[in-house]
Amino acid sequence: MVDFPLTVEQSKLQSIATRIAQEHLRPRAAEIDHEARFPVENIQEVGRAGLLGLTIPKEHGGLGADMLATVLVIEALAQECASTAMCFKMHLE
Secondary structure, three states: OOOOOOOHHHHHHHHHHHHHHHHHHHHHHHHHHHHOOOOHHHHHHHHHOOOOOOOOOHHHOOOOOOHHHHHHHHHHHHHHOHHHHHHHHHOOO
């Protein structure tokens, strides 16, 4: 296993995603999966947290996150709602 420290930015993004996932995605995950529907309200929560521009370069108004930060965010979302994580990932740059 490779062990290396995360940057401040990577840790911050992971924390934001974890909080959003636990507070907002988890309560709706089973319902979304049962109804087999696009998780609109969850994606809106991800957007309110500022994560929709995750991989967009900063000079274009995004967060400019690197690959590891992107994976950490997706992983945090998937821990609570795999459907939301998948839809979020499919719509990244």
